[in-house]
Amino acid sequence: MKKLLNSCLLTATLVLAIISAPQDSKSRAVLFKTCSCTASDGSCSVTITCQGGCEKSCNPGDNCWATCSGFFSDLALETNIEIVNGTSAQLTAKLGEISHRDVLFSPARKDDPKSDVIYNLGFQKAPLWNALEFLSDRGTVRFGGKDFESLRRLRKTLLADKRLNFAVNDTPVNTFVNDLAGLTGLNLRIASGSPMALVNVDLRDATLDEIITKVSEQTGTKIVESDE
Numbered sequence: 001m002k003k004l005l006n007s008c009l010l011t012a013t014l015v016l017a018i019i020s021a022p023q024d025s026k027s028r029a030v031l032f033k034t035c036s037c038t039a040s041d042g043s044c045s046v047t048i049t050c051q052g053g054c055e056k057s058c059n060p061g062d063n064c065w066a067t068c069s070g071f072f073s074d075l076a077l078e079t080n081i082e083i084v085n086g087t088s089a090q091l092t093a094k095l096g097e098i099s100h101r102d103v104l105f106s107p108a109r110k111d112d113p114k115s116d117v118i119y120n121l122g123f124q125k126a127p128l129w130n131a132l133e134f135l136s137d138r139g140t141v142r143f144g145g146k147d148f149e150s151l152r153r154l155r156k157t158l159l160a161d162k163r164l165n166f167a168v169n170d171t172p173v174n175t176f177v178n179d180l181a182g183l184t185g186l187n188l189r190i191a192s193g194s195p196m197a198l199v200n201v202d203l204r205d206a207t208l209d210e211i212i213t214k215v216s217e218q219t220g221t222k223i224v225e226s227d228e
Contacts, residue, residue: 035066035169053171053199055179057154059164065150069171072179074099074144075151077128083121088135091118095131101144103132108139129185151183158184163205171199173219184208186225193221 031051037058038045048054050068058064081094092103123131132148135141141148157164168176174195181188197219203211216223 033170035167037064037066037165037167039064053169053175055166055168055171055176057164057166063153063164065146065154067146069168069175069179071144072183073175073181074101075127075129075132075182076178076185079123079126079128079131081121081123081131083118086118086121088118088138091121091131091135095128099128099144102142104142105135106140127182127185129182155184158208161207161209163207165204166206166211167202168199168215173197173199173215173221173223176215177223180212187227188212188223189226191222191224193219195221197221 032049033052033054034047034049035054035056036045036047037056039058039060039062041060043060043062044064045058046056046064046066048056048066048068053069054066055069055072056066077098079095079098081091083090083094088105088107092105095103121134132141132143133152136148136152143151171179172195173193174190176199177188177190180186193216199215199219201211201214201218203214206214212223215221
């Protein structure tokens with residue numbers, strides 16, 4: 001009986017030792033990855049550490065951005081808000097509740113006591129983007145720590161089929177499609193293939209159509225724009 005007890009204690013000790021042993025550097029590298037890039041003209045650079053995949057783009061003219069995968073999809077969140085004689089502070093608070101991200105707003109004219117008044121504002125089943133754009137037209141908006149105006153410029157660039165550098169790393173294709181849909185406002189979906197296939201592309205001077213085509217080829221999926 002004593003031998004059996006000692007054997008059980010030894011086994012338990014070994015199990016605890018294995019559980020409490022620190023993870024090696026390779027294990028940590030899988031959990032947290034750093035993405036970075038620099039514009040060819042040296043005007044800007046970005047670095048971001050994500051628990052999972054990331055999306056990034058560094059272009060001349062101080063046009064750099066990087067996000068953890070899944071960030072842009074929040075821009076398409078359904079927004080239902082009704083405010084009467086309210087303020088932008090009330091609106092940003094509601095948008096923060098919907099997105100679970102910080103939404104900050106600074107009125108364009110801080111010296112005008114009426115600059116922060118919103119009358120009879122309503123959004124019904126609208127994308128979060130619309131509400132952020134409403135505020136951006138009246139001042140400066142930061143969403144999740146990022147300047148919303150830079151997101152508007154990025155959307156305009158993509159929809160105009162202008163060329164830009166674009167990279168996606170270790171991101172499930174369904175997450176990428178949701179991000180691209182939120183960023184562009186297009187109704188994109190995966191028509192065939194595995195939605196969990198990982199996207200790993202690094203493109204130079206690519207248009208939106210070329211980005212979608214390359215990701216489809218690399219992941220063995222078919223990404224289409226739906227009319228629904």
